[in-house]
Amino acid sequence: MFSKACExxxxxxxxxxLNSYEEKRVSLxxxxxxxxxxxxxxxxxxQDLVRHDIINSxxxxxxxxxxxxxxxxxxxxxxxxxxxxxxxxYKGCGLGLHTCDENHPCPxxxxxxxxxxxxxxxxxxxxxEELALDIKSGIAFLKT
Amino acid sequence: MFSKACExxxxxxxxxxLNSYEEKRVSLxxxxxxxxxxxxxxxxxxQDLVRHDIINSxxxxxxxxxxxxxxxxxxxxxxxxxxxxxxxxYKGCGLGLHTCDENHPCPxxxxxxxxxxxxxxxxxxxxxEELALDIKSGIAFLKT
DNA sequence: TGTTATTCGGATAATTTTATCCTATTTTAA
DNA sequence: TTAAAATAGGATAAAATTATCCGAATAACA
Numbered sequence: 001m002f003s004k005a006c007e008x009x010x011x012x013x014x015x016x017x018l019n020s021y022e023e024k025r026v027s028l029x030x031x032x033x034x035x036x037x038x039x040x041x042x043x044x045x046x047q048d049l050v051r052h053d054i055i056n057s058x059x060x061x062x063x064x065x066x067x068x069x070x071x072x073x074x075x076x077x078x079x080x081x082x083x084x085x086x087x088x089x090y091k092g093c094g095l096g097l098h099t100c101d102e103n104h105p106c107p108x109x110x111x112x113x114x115x116x117x118x119x120x121x122x123x124x125x126x127x128x129e130e131l132a133l134d135i136k137s138g139i140a141f142l143k144t
Numbered sequence: 145m146f147s148k149a150c151e152x153x154x155x156x157x158x159x160x161x162l163n164s165y166e167e168k169r170v171s172l173x174x175x176x177x178x179x180x181x182x183x184x185x186x187x188x189x190x191q192d193l194v195r196h197d198i199i200n201s202x203x204x205x206x207x208x209x210x211x212x213x214x215x216x217x218x219x220x221x222x223x224x225x226x227x228x229x230x231x232x233x234y235k236g237c238g239l240g241l242h243t244c245d246e247n248h249p250c251p252x253x254x255x256x257x258x259x260x261x262x263x264x265x266x267x268x269x270x271x272x273e274e275l276a277l278d279i280k281s282g283i284a285f286l287k288t
Numbered sequence: 289t290g291t292t293a294t295t296c297g298g299a300t301a302a303t304t305t306t307a308t309c310c311t312a313t314t315t316t317a318a
Numbered sequence: 319t320t321a322a323a324a325t326a327g328g329a330t331a332a333a334a335t336t337a338t339c340c341g342a343a344t345a346a347c348a
Contacts (some may be wrong), residue, residue, distance in 0.1 A: 060315025204345025
């Protein structure tokens with residue numbers, strides 16, 4: 001569904017949120033360990049999220065990644081997915097047609113519409129805060 | 145959402161169905177042209193579908209691909225997707241966790257469940273016949 | 289029987305995605 | 319001012335996906 005890069009990006013963002021609530025920056029190393037991802041690859045993805053202004057990075061000793069505490073509840077999953085994978089997943093044609101709309105639909109256009117819309121709504125309505133809280137309370141997990 | 149291979153596989157199956165209703169076999173060349181796919185790559189995918197007993201192939205002159213006319217209405221999209229991409233798309237974890245279930249969910253497990261279930265139902269309920277009819281009647285398209 | 293039209297299948301290549309390595313840069317603190 | 323701890327970013331490698339090529343096998347038909 002999502003690329004590996006996107007999966008890592010979402011999980012990393014959740015872990016960073018969790019720590020940002022407690023004013024703690026987290027290092028690349030800590031993130032990669034927590035979400036069970038390759039360190040250098042994760043670094044690239046985090047750089048991407050920084051460039052998209054979704055997370056913030058601080059160089060140097062005592063540096064690391066953080067998210068503005070007040071922004072966590074307003075950052076939507078869709079922003080992260082969009083930054084990494086683009087919007088193809090809920091805008092593109094299910095069968096890869098170049099143009100696929102009501103006037104020129106692919107054979108599964110209508111049937112896919114509801115799935116895509118549900119995915120789109122879900123991504124646009126889910127924010128980082130609720131996901132982080134589930135980790136904090138121990139009812140959800142970031143690895144294994 | 146689906147791999148290119150899967151997109152080609154679905155479109156090819158629809159085109160073959162369309163012709164099988166009229167007792168006509170279609171060649172690889174005709175299929176690739178109709179669905180706008182690379183010929184040799186499409187051949188691999190068709191071989192795969194043949195091995196999975198979804199379509200039938202006949203070698204030699206006047207050969208080609210066909211689908212048992214009586215089976216077309218009972219072949220579901222899920223069978224094609226499963227044969228080519230596997231069942232990860234509607235069974236795997238949205239964030240790639242190795243184990244992700246009610247007891248050990250990823251942070252988006254519940255939110256994804258409805259999307260995945262809707263996709264699963266759609267794929268399991270949609271058959272080749274209805275898709276082929278939409279092409280025949282000209283209300284849906286296989287390319288552009 | 290030979291020719292032609294096909295699919296089959298192995299080898300290989302190109303592209304994209306995923307992953308690693310190494311050096312530069314920045315920041316803190318002793 | 320120097321050492322240590324970080325991120326940034328370029329170069330490269332590995333793996334997966336997508337794509338191509340070519341000879342072998344098969345079947346129809348003249």
